[in-house]
Amino acid sequence: MITERDVEHIGTLADIAILREELEEFTTSFNKILEYFDILDQVRGEGTGEEGAANVFREDEVITSLSQDEVLSNAGETEDGFFRAPRVM
Amino acid sequence: MAGRTLSFHPDDRFHAFLRTVPDPAFGEGRLSGMPVAVKDNISTAGIETTCASRILTGYVPPFDATVVSLLKKEGAAIVGKTNMDEFGMGSTTENSAFGPTKNPRDETRVPGGSSGGSAAAVAAGLVPLALGTDTGGSIRCPAAFCGIVGLKPTYGRVSRYGLVAYANSLEQIGPMAADVPHVNLLMSVIAGYDPKDSMSLDAPYFHTPSMDVRGTRIGVPEEFFGEGVDPRVASVVWDAISLLERKGAEIVTCRMPSMAYALAAYYVTCMSEASSNLARYDGIRYGPPVDVKKPWHEAFQERRREGFGIEVRRRIMLGTFALSSGYYGKYYAKAQAARQNVRKDFQRLFTEVDVLAGPTMPTVAFRFGEKSDPLSMYLSDILTVPANLAGIPAISVPCGKVEGLPVGLQIMGRWMEDERVIDVAYAYEQGGGP
Numbered sequence: 472m473i474t475e476r477d478v479e480h481i482g483t484l485a486d487i488a489i490l491r492e493e494l495e496e497f498t499t500s501f502n503k504i505l506e507y508f509d510i511l512d513q514v515r516g517e518g519t520g521e522e523g524a525a526n527v528f529r530e531d532e533v534i535t536s537l538s539q540d541e542v543l544s545n546a547g548e549t550e551d552g553f554f555r556a557p558r559v560m
Numbered sequence: 561m562a563g564r565t566l567s568f569h570p571d572d573r574f575h576a577f578l579r580t581v582p583d584p585a586f587g588e589g590r591l592s593g594m595p596v597a598v599k600d601n602i603s604t605a606g607i608e609t610t611c612a613s614r615i616l617t618g619y620v621p622p623f624d625a626t627v628v629s630l631l632k633k634e635g636a637a638i639v640g641k642t643n644m645d646e647f648g649m650g651s652t653t654e655n656s657a658f659g660p661t662k663n664p665r666d667e668t669r670v671p672g673g674s675s676g677g678s679a680a681a682v683a684a685g686l687v688p689l690a691l692g693t694d695t696g697g698s699i700r701c702p703a704a705f706c707g708i709v710g711l712k713p714t715y716g717r718v719s720r721y722g723l724v725a726y727a728n729s730l731e732q733i734g735p736m737a738a739d740v741p742h743v744n745l746l747m748s749v750i751a752g753y754d755p756k757d758s759m760s761l762d763a764p765y766f767h768t769p770s771m772d773v774r775g776t777r778i779g780v781p782e783e784f785f786g787e788g789v790d791p792r793v794a795s796v797v798w799d800a801i802s803l804l805e806r807k808g809a810e811i812v813t814c815r816m817p818s819m820a821y822a823l824a825a826y827y828v829t830c831m832s833e834a835s836s837n838l839a840r841y842d843g844i845r846y847g848p849p850v851d852v853k854k855p856w857h858e859a860f861q862e863r864r865r866e867g868f869g870i871e872v873r874r875r876i877m878l879g880t881f882a883l884s885s886g887y888y889g890k891y892y893a894k895a896q897a898a899r900q901n902v903r904k905d906f907q908r909l910f911t912e913v914d915v916l917a918g919p920t921m922p923t924v925a926f927r928f929g930e931k932s933d934p935l936s937m938y939l940s941d942i943l944t945v946p947a948n949l950a951g952i953p954a955i956s957v958p959c960g961k962v963e964g965l966p967v968g969l970q971i972m973g974r975w976m977e978d979e980r981v982i983d984v985a986y987a988y989e990q991g992g993g994p
Binding site: 473478481482483488497501503505508510512513514515516517518524527529542544546547548554558559 | 618619620622623755758759824825828835842843845846847848852855857860861864865870873877878880882884893894895897899900901934935
């Protein structure tokens with residue numbers, strides 16, 4: 472059983488705020504969905520990743536990419552050609 | 561003759577489009593002057609691309625997705641961006657942050673999803689061709705519900721470069737149109753190798769559909785007609801399979817035991833991938849900006865709460881949970897084992913038969929609000945997710961009606977045999993299908 476406290480914790484891990492009034496609905500739906508996922512307990516064997524997929528190497532050649540202006544064109548705030556972000560500390 | 565433009569002013573009463581381009585340019589080529597609608601999770605340079613999410617409101621990509629470049633190279637006119645479930649998360653298009661799309665066949669019903677806008681635009685006759693994306697059925701479900709044709713290509717055959725990522729190991733861009741020849745035409749334009757997609761296959765698609773199915777072995781897994789499948793839908797689909805038999809195909813009933821775990825495996829996988837992919841929405845590089853004066857986590861959490869809809873937040877959180885320490889083995893690792901079993905089942909079946917057939921969806925189009933419980937909506941994807949788990953091609957082609965609503969026949973083929981699923985669908989379409 473997932474509790475409301477667990478859901479709040481997952482929200483913090485995922486960096487998604489949850490409003491008080493949303494907690495109950497998320498908790499109920501999480502429990503219902505996770506209960507369905509329990510069917511996976513019966514699965515035997517291991518996942519072996521992409522069969523037949525091979526690593527593809529290429530020469531490390533410089534090619535044209537987006538300009539700095541293009542990359543910054545959708546940013547909320549920029550400063551001296553950089554993104555402005557909230558403070559970390 | 562470069563520099564020509566089209567006039568595009570559709571009567572969009574079903575809300576198929578999130579935005580249209582009134583005078584799109586077009587050039588010379590195989591699609592010269594043909595209007596093409598593009599799902600809103602595919603990047604279009606200079607045209608706002610939101611994935612039907614508030615968190616990308618105002619985002620104008622500085623580049624075209626590879627498929628869009630290919631369309632333009634063949635002269636197509638990009639006429640607009642179609643509505644969808646937010647980030648592709650849904651099977652009804654009701655999860656769009658900008659309001660649902662209506663089903664042109666019955667306005668009280670959903671068009672299916674998540675590529676519901678693309679399917680509705682084609683079904684309403686607004687465009688002859690549309691691009692959709694299919695992570696667990698998002699092309700085939702709306703194609704079935706709206707009575708059009710939609711192909712999920714073999715994983716890797718169409719470049720994902722410029723597709724806004726949701727679940728990388730499952731999703732493919734694919735063609736949607738009113739009939740098989742148009743789907744075939746659009747597929748021939750968008751398929752091909754792209755060094756910008758690390759999973760891209762060097763397998764261009766040049767094919768003329770054949771309606772000759774004599775000797776084709778069609779497998780029909782019992783599980784595709786199991787619990788939850790409306791018996792009236794099952795009966796219409798069996799009639800379609802019988803028609804193929806009369807045209808010379810051989811019908812073989814078979815079993816696919818891994819189906820029991822396919823849906824859970826699919827949802828654990830796509831949620832896990834989504835939780836990682838959607839971490840990029842921080843309000844710093846694109847979308848409505850964060851308040852940079854606030855501390856990082858506070859600003860970030862607030863922006864994401866406001867920007868994402870309920871279903872997107874649910875999937876990000878469940879994915880985070882499934883990947884978290886102590887639960888990874890129970891959920892993600894088991895899901896990958898189940899996925900492997902689905903692949904093995906298909907491999908075994910495809911040594912005995914050439915294609916597999918069944919219904920695309922267990923029912924006809926839902927009424928609005930009918931699938932408000934998330935798990936009950938997930939369960940409706942049971943017949944489409946296996947093809948994504950295995951990376952094989954699958955098509956939905958209209959095969960009749962139940963109470964006036966379209967039913968889709970799904971044909972799945974061997975890895976890299978997109979041509980064969982096209983042929984079987986074409987044989988049905990040309991063979992006196994509705």
